[in-house]
Amino acid sequence: MELTLLGTGAPAGLPRPDCPCAACATARGTRARAATSLLVDGVLLLDLTPGAPLAAARAGHSLAGVRQVLLTHPHDGPAVELPAGLPAAGRVADGRVLTLLGGHRVRAVPMDAPGTGYEVTAPGGERLLYLPPGGAPAGVPAGVPAGANGHGRGAPPPAVTAAYDMVAADVTGRPDAVARLRAAGAIGPATDLVAVHLDHDVPPGAELDRRLAAAGARAVPDGTTLTVGAYHPVPEVPRRTLVTGGARSGKSWEAERRLAAFPDVLYVATGGGRDGDPEWDARVRLHRERRPASWRTTETCDLVPLLRVDGPPLLIDCLSLWLTDAMDRANAWSADSTAWAAGGEKALRERTAELARAVRETGRTVVAVTNEVGGGVVPATLSGRRFRDELGRLNAAVAAECEQVLLVVAGQALPLRG
Numbered sequence: 001m002e003l004t005l006l007g008t009g010a011p012a013g014l015p016r017p018d019c020p021c022a023a024c025a026t027a028r029g030t031r032a033r034a035a036t037s038l039l040v041d042g043v044l045l046l047d048l049t050p051g052a053p054l055a056a057a058r059a060g061h062s063l064a065g066v067r068q069v070l071l072t073h074p075h076d077g078p079a080v081e082l083p084a085g086l087p088a089a090g091r092v093a094d095g096r097v098l099t100l101l102g103g104h105r106v107r108a109v110p111m112d113a114p115g116t117g118y119e120v121t122a123p124g125g126e127r128l129l130y131l132p133p134g135g136a137p138a139g140v141p142a143g144v145p146a147g148a149n150g151h152g153r154g155a156p157p158p159a160v161t162a163a164y165d166m167v168a169a170d171v172t173g174r175p176d177a178v179a180r181l182r183a184a185g186a187i188g189p190a191t192d193l194v195a196v197h198l199d200h201d202v203p204p205g206a207e208l209d210r211r212l213a214a215a216g217a218r219a220v221p222d223g224t225t226l227t228v229g230a231y232h233p234v235p236e237v238p239r240r241t242l243v244t245g246g247a248r249s250g251k252s253w254e255a256e257r258r259l260a261a262f263p264d265v266l267y268v269a270t271g272g273g274r275d276g277d278p279e280w281d282a283r284v285r286l287h288r289e290r291r292p293a294s295w296r297t298t299e300t301c302d303l304v305p306l307l308r309v310d311g312p313p314l315l316i317d318c319l320s321l322w323l324t325d326a327m328d329r330a331n332a333w334s335a336d337s338t339a340w341a342a343g344g345e346k347a348l349r350e351r352t353a354e355l356a357r358a359v360r361e362t363g364r365t366v367v368a369v370t371n372e373v374g375g376g377v378v379p380a381t382l383s384g385r386r387f388r389d390e391l392g393r394l395n396a397a398v399a400a401e402c403e404q405v406l407l408v409v410a411g412q413a414l415p416l417r418g
Helices: 022-026 052-058 175-184 206-214 251-259 278-290 303-308 319-329 338-361 382-399
Strands: 002-007 037-040 044-046 068-070 097-099 105-110 116-121 127-130 166-169 192-195 225-227 240-245 266-269 296-299 314-317 366-369 404-409 412-417
Touching (some): 002 052, 002 166, 037 052, 044 116, 166 175, 206 251, 206 412, 240 251, 240 382, 251 314, 251 366, 251 404, 266 303, 303 314, 303 338, 319 338, 338 382
Parallel strands (some): 127 166, 240 366, 240 404, 266 296, 266 314, 314 366
Antiparallel strands (some): 002 037, 002 225, 037 044, 097 105, 105 116, 404 412
16 A cells, blocks of 8 residues: 655644744745645545645646545635545545445544544555544554553564554644554554654654654655555664753653653652642642553652563653652761761662662663753752762763663753663
8 A cells, every 4th residue: 555645744734824933933845744635545535635736746646546535624724625536525424434446445433532533454454544633543443452552662562463554643742642552552563653744833853753753653754655564664762761951941741752652651750749848749730630641650769679570661750859768768968977988878879779770671661850960059068969979870870771861951852862
């Protein structure tokens, strides 16, 4: 099955008309994207958009052979003129199956938002799933065994027959849709996940590529022709990632985004609660409210046992609070250095080394958050300087065991490794 992406942008296109944002300002040349429209084997057009015939011609194709035009979502704005010779565009009722003359089978997939998704099966058996902007399947797609689980490394892979060969979806706008499909086994290790309906919420270029790769997805320029079912290397998702940065830099957001497209994440909160501290309670509540509903949360500083057993991905937030607890146990905060010299320093270093070994040996996908505290004023107290030094050592030890290390500054993630 041959798929030509006549456009890969949001319904308003990219850049958006008259939008002054930085993402739109840099969306020029190959980074510009027309509204998403897909041409399947020259006979099926999914979403009719302005300029589709010209886009097809630029890609070396014609719409003359199109026998069916299907829409996935309500189209706002001016009416799109139907090119001469094309059949009338329409939507298909949820669950209905169409069989085209060429043998393609099209099933309408119900969504949890206004719109319709389409599952296209080629005569040769290759399967494509195309989802509308802002949409996720309302339930498990047909043909996918309920209870199948495929949330990345360390999890049993879904049956090969259950996974689609290609999924074209709103990865940046609805990462939870990707997570839902992974949980159902509809996206497997070999599924080619292509991002469409791309909008200005993510800057184009390297930043877009980085965020999509974290979800196991990729973007292609308008006019690209792909072969559904052909081998294509799936973006390598780093198994261990350390995200560091200053206070309110956006490091927790970055860590959460990296796992938003995966189900059953275990969020490990090392801070716990603080009685009588409403400001801390508000911070904790904010973090809880923005996590996907499918994630679970545990509050603990006992990280090594979690790292040593198989299971879903771990998001650890954060190592600096883990170190605070470890220093409590080592009596490292006292200005009297007697206990520190008598064994507290050794005990802390051993615990740090044990954590680093557990990160090295874990089979789980791990994203850990930490703080950078050594770039400012030297702390005035002994305990402050000790915490700064030990956190620097801890960060270096864990970073050495991670495939990817990111520094977040002013909400921008700068890759230091990977």
